[in-house]
Amino acid sequence: MLLALLLCYAGFTALCLAMDRHHVELLGRKASLRRRQGLRLAGWLLLALSLWAAVATAGWESGLVEWCAVLMLSAVLLVMLMPYRPSLVLSLAGLSLLACPVALLAQ
């Protein structure tokens, strides 16, 4: 469940950065079209990967339920962090990506 959560959070952050308004908000500048497309692709890939991570460890039945739960949790977390602790948003996303291999080994 941890791996799925980390991947979800990173995925949503990428999808968020793929939007002009939030890119400016978090990084202070506009992104090129290519960069935004790359972020969007990365975001969807990470979300798909998190689905795999949840289902691979818990099976379809519990895996899907757990995936939905971490999906909602990570999105709420991201949206609540952004206005109050914007600097934390990106560092947390980086940290979760870094922690992914550890979580994979711990599974």
Added chain:
Amino acid sequence: MKEGFRQAMAWLHTWAGLIFGWLLFAIFLTGTLAYFKDETSHWMKPEIPARSVSSDVSLNVAQNYLEQHAGGASRWLIELPTAREPGLSVRWQQTPTQRGERGQFTEKHLDPQTGAEVQGRESTGGEFFYRFHFQLQMPYPWGRWLSTFAAMVMFVALISGIITHKKIFKDFFTFRPRKGQRTWLDGHNAVGVLVLPFHLMITYSSLVIFMVMVMPASILVSYKGDVRGFYDELFPASTTPQLSGQPAALAPLAPLLEKAREQWGDGRVARLTVNNPGDASASVVLVRDGSDRVVHDFGSAVTFQGVSGQLLGATPQASLPRAIAGSFFGLHMGHFAGPLMRGLYFIFGLAGTAMIGTGLVIWLGKRQLKHAKAAALPFELRLVQILNIASMAGLMLAVAAFFWANRLLPLGLTGRADWEVNAFFIVWGLSVLHAVVRPGKQAWFEQLALAAVLFGGVPLLNALTTSYHLAVTLAQGDWAMAGFDLTCLATGVFFAWAAWKMRRAGQVEGVSRPRAQPMALEQEAH
């Protein structure tokens, strides 16, 4: 055309949400609390010890006790302890004096290790929230009908809300704090959209749970009006076998647990029914605990002959439609959820409650702006304001009062469990009176502040009235008990913050009334 449709949906969302918002807020809050039903009961009946004893040991204890105390009963019911519900409860039914009558039930709680009777305090425990969540403290079947109707309205409000929300993807990650009405609307949209899978699941599944009640037509037609026949077919009857009159000793029950597990391949036994104990015709029904899977299996059971221990029968594998209904049931109830998942269920339930609450606040806030300069609100807005305060802050106060009553009411009071529930409703009623008497902002502040004191004081109250305070429970690792205290403390801190915000908002307004919010809002939130 498209805008006209959206506007119609916005109208529907606004009014369905307002009229049923107060009721739905209470349904969502109590439902959320019911996810920790067993833990709440554990806190409210602290005398029942939390011990980790194997099912075999507790079943032996139960059988010994029943053989000594209920030898002549027509039926025994044994509820085995689980990790969440540590109590071992036994019930037995006296043989009815006349045929066709229902025998008297007696219930006892036992210490699963020693077999001694546990004299717990009389309390409804977390069961109260669970029951209120769908029965609304109304006589059967009115409460169920009303809550099911509310669920339908909730479903309508969700769908119309999605249609009304113009920028569902563009504003997906948007929350702008400290901007008055804008913030409320952002918050309403954020908890609505981000937790939407949960909202849809919980609302739709509640309709599935009561579908037989709401839409009995298909059953009535297929079974020619014989509803009983439908249930007999759905749940193969566990009818009591004919009494033979020959006394025979009951086989030890504990080995049957392993036999039942073999039948299922996995799983554990939740409860046992022993029919005609002490008679040659005795039978033992072992019912499976559904909490190891998401898909709830209604009453999967195996039956053994009570004297020889021979397998008599097992319920067949669930059919696909039953498995689908079972999965909605399982998802709604969350019996399968471990501590982590249960916590998430709780959080999402709170998000749903917050979505309804913010919706109610927005409805009033938007209309209040027009009367910002007037001395008093028009009657209908004042009415909504009073109902908002009492249904939200007042309900919180009632919940806190329920917990306080559990600790403060004398243990020997007759009808003690009822008085706990009475305390809940008396305080809720008083909160309505208070909201009527005091001006809006002041009433909000006072009720929130009182809620902060009551919830924050729960750990202290617990320490003063029982010997199960935080220092003890944390050291023992009794996480249900400690978690309850800590959650109440956190709730108290949250309400203190909310009350402080309310006070500050009131003062700022007193100095200079805020400028009217941007008009763009008008078109977005109907």
